[in-house]
Amino acid sequence: MPRPPLTPAEYWDLYKPHRGEGAQPAPEQGRFEWTQFPGHGPGPELLGAPRTVLELGPGEGTDAVYLARHGAQVTGVDFSAFQTERARRWWADEPGVTFVHADVCDFLVTEATEYDAIYSMWGAVWFTDPEQLLPLVAKRLAPEGIFVFSHAEPGPDTYGPQQMRGKWLEGRQRELTVLRWQYPPQTWADLLKRSGFTDIDARIVPPPADEALGTLLVRAGVA
Template sequence: MRAVGVDLSVKQLDKARERWPGVDGMELHEADALAYFEDTVAVFDAVYSVFGAAWFTDPGLLLPAVHANLKPGGVFAFSQRPPVEGCYGCQASYIPRGPDEDPAVVKRWDYEPAVWEAILKEQGYADVSASVIDAPPGSRRTGTLFVRGVRGIRGVRGSS
């Protein structure tokens, strides 16, 4: 197996190295996910974004780039927080930094499950599903939005 991790954050990549030391076939890249998919010729069985690129990258750009890098029957799945009711589309997140720094402004894309399904289908994905998984019992109250689609015919590398 070959597992590839892509993240802008060196800290996140370091956490992966600490959590899975010595895993054969693991590659970690400090990069923007969209740029990685646009620049690589690699083709994947599955791509999974965990509260990451699929949340913070324009789906009109990311979804076709991922689709083009999936094998026939390949799966793209992603998870993120469900949208806040009434706050859909591109939203701004303010990420705290150091005490003497202004917060970082980061864009994120929030849609209800049915809208995510329509967006993936428009981008050529098949067998699309999207739903909110309830949070486990405990202090956390917000569930997780989980979206999944299979590579369809449109946008396949090397096809017309």
Template sequence: MSSPKAEIWERYAAKYKPRRATNAAGATTWLNWTQYPDHGPDETVLGELRGKRVLELGSGAGANLAHLATLGAVCTGVDIAPSRADLALKAWGHLGELDFISADAIDYLATAGESFDIVYSIFGAVWFSDPEELLPLVRKRMTAGGVLAFSHPPATQQDAKPGQVVQQRHLSNERWIEHLVAAGFHEIEAEIINAPEPGNPGTVLLRAHVA
């Protein structure tokens, strides 16, 4: 039987609209950290990718992770909604060195045997998980010299109400840095990527390293 959280994400997945076949540059795969198309930094945020073991937390339909696979990374995506993992495998499984798993991010990190050089999340599981629980588990699954990066909307005045099954973690950069340091990360960089149009919300982007 699926969990209440998984059922919520399945309902969200039912509303999914496929990504464009190509971006503004004509590419068929690409990675974008913000909520705006063709905006913001690309995969270079993650450093060298060829041969690296990469984990995406909240991989959705798999398009971002598929792009990293085309660049030579060995990729694993985890998403709590079973239909998302199935869709991602059907769309991108032919690329090879790419696997999608249906699981809660915290449960996966607590039980997985693999280690990863790069872990990232784009409006994904990091945004929806308790950082005091998630970040130490991420740290334990990362290799020396590894990179963690994640993005989400900027902090708001009010977080989700206690008791909700799914809560968004609208934390300030300062609070994220505190949680990352407590979990054992260092060389932490935090920024706000401005929206392409003035007046629209930007995007929080954090990157941290493992010694």
């Protein structure tokens, strides 16, 4: 009997963490960038000067650590147990940053804290139904709070949840099915407006000249 497809959390636990064999050192922490191209596009200034920050899907935790080192109190929420444990181990001596293992929607429902800024850099916003996620984010932003997220520019024929399929990692031939929500900027702006956001800026950051796809970058606030 064939094994069932991997769940999204299983995918991140099994595939995303592997950068080599054996114990892995903490990644270098240097820049905070919204695009996939080093040194290209805006940086942390889009968040303003928040005192409290929530990252949705921190992965290795480098961006959360960057903000903590610049004076913010940062919480990173990730549904991958492996990613969360690894980030905790790597950054155990860093003050001002906490990593939580939880589904982001569950966390936003049960956690009563308000944040000056919430962001997702190629993280959970890309992989979560926005009809469910965006109203929850709006409720957890402090007055005049900021929400920013980025991910790859959607292709010309993609709209809505798209299946990301593949078979990777030698010796593990289970299929995976992960949905990524792909919308053009105007659709994201409409979704955010319906969820209570204001001052919405949704755009594509053009790529460097030798690259094909840019970066979707969205910034919005609450009153």
